[in-house]
Amino acid sequence: MSALRGTRFTRRGWVLLAALLFSSASAAPRSEGLVTPSRSRTAATPALLPPGTEPLPTGKVQALEARIREHLKGRLLAGLSVGVAQGDFAWTTGYGLRDIAQRRPATPRTTYRTASISKSFTAMAVLQLVEEGKVSLDDDIRRWVPEFPAKPWIVTVRQLLGHLGGVSHYRDPARENHITKRMGTSEALALFKDWPLVLEPGTEFVYTSYGFNLLGALIENASGMPYGKYLQEKVFAPAGMVNTALDDFRTRDIHHAVGYRRVNGTLLRSSKLDVSSRFAGGGARSSVVDLLAFGRAVMASTLVRPETTRLMQVSMETRDGRMTDYGMGWATYPVRGHYVVAHAGGQPETSTFLLLIPAERLAIALSANVEDQAELLKDLASTIAEQLLEGGSRRRPVSAEDPVDEVLHEGLYRLFTYGRAFHTFHRAGFAAPPEPGDLPTSFAEVSALLSRESLTGDPRAVLKKLKQAHEPRAHRLFIRVGVQMAEQLAATLGPEALAAYPAEGALRFFEDYLRACAQQPCPEALQFTPELRAHIARLAGPWKTANSETVRTMVLRAGPELPAALASLQSAFSGAPVHPDFSEEALELAQAPGAPPERTALLLDWAGKTHPGSIPVLLARAEGFLRLGDAEAAELLYRQALARPLGPELLSPEKLLSRAHRHPLAADLLRLSVKLYPDSAALWKALAARELALGNVKPANAALTHAQELAAPLPAESTALP
Known part of the structure; x- marks a missing residue:
């Protein structure tokens, strides 16, 4: 078979390709009992809820349980505890087992290592000391921790709180994740204090648990109390966290979860780690009930003053004006127009996630006793937010x-998500609005950036600018323009109108803004150019059908209704320049264990027709050709994917290397990858190892030679000018 020739397939061709494409897919390991909540209480027993809350209404609970079961089905997971607080209502439950050997269920009372959520506790303690006047944010950390040796630059408390201090993270996780010795503060500091800084403080975001250990030592020296005692008295007790403490194997009770790791499709006990070595960066344990209590205390500013809460939840900046999406002890970023404040945690025995949406009074706490579950927990948090804040729409x-339309929509989306998120955050009192500046000039800049001339000239260059247009070095362009749009919408249509846009999307946000400007006339300069308005109308008209409520809440499922569902979506997407992307769902269903070739063929054919620019679809089709032995056709499809605006990001040498490592066609993918990136020594080296493992000595030697030539330094004379 030669290279594609237009890539039009007959139905029979798709069936053959489908059979070959997924013939080696292995069944996903299933975990017993995951879709059923653990019931550790009778109906007469009070629900386990954070202080001051009432049970979430039954209808909301049923909807949440259905969505969570959907995510957990077929997952290899031991136990999971879930907590949700919306306003003054809350719900907690558990799934699976906290201890497999003893068949003990995971419940809301189960305690897990919090891992890096501990950084949020540490940051809260430091800011309390700042409020008391004992510590200044701009103090040199050596004032409080003199055993930390002098470095070429001063490292401040503020920088450490935002991971801008240049302090190294773990250097050797294989060793540092197996420390079993119980350590005091000085011993924990001795692990890293003599290391050089990895870069000049303030210049780059460098995530570091050891930097937070320095803050833990500060808390002890500034307060005169042991770190754990300070947290108990000043953070945990006032927040109503009754089952939270520093983790210690010697004091664990029967409610603590046993930790597991996934190895070759099964669960094994986690390696032992004494987390006192990372005490202030990841050394606590807690339950989801207590994490919700902490989240509610944070949102209510009961542990520090409101102005301090705002300080913690606003992104810090590098010296050259880049936002880090991290405040002080919290990650901070917009998601679909919601201003999110969150922290994830992961270490031996545990995966955790605490997400707050302060302006909408939502807190979500998730803890699992299996390592490396960050993506699952973030997906679950997203699902819960969809259900409670977006009417059950699927993100x-x-x-x-x-x-060009892809990049244009990305620009519109980013204006919407920053605008709505920051507006609601400011309106709820969590931060001051940005200075509006010269709004006519700002709207003109946006119009120029999103003009057809700009987009068609170099879409990738424009995409890069779009991703930086909210930053201080870009004068917060997208934040200022987006907030102005949200304010106009709230003033004209009412503040409640803003609630619809996370589900209905950026195009509805823009369409309504222009309509609001017609009702309460905005200056012409604040309505974008006629050209951009025309393009917004061109995309927004068909979007109403393509993103109808029926489409937003639809789920593709195997069964007799699948062909009708696909036909319905194809009809909804017809004539729409942009539409919701179902390609990954279709591919996942196509790859499901035991999927008949006819169903796989139907899904592949449908995905190719409705999502011709989808990178996952292009890659799936390419790998089908690799199975057929047509490397030329596969390479052409990979090049098409690489040519998409997001291609260089999603198909970088690093991403391709990672993809090859976990793929049954690893050698074929690496052979293809070195054609795409012939100057990547890492890809050539990986190909050499793979060829050698297959017994292909001559190709292995050739690949290794390429890798060595690329890695070798240039001769000195080659750098000299003629």
């Missing part, structure tokens, strides 16, 4: 056949 990316 999907947007698909566009035309790369």
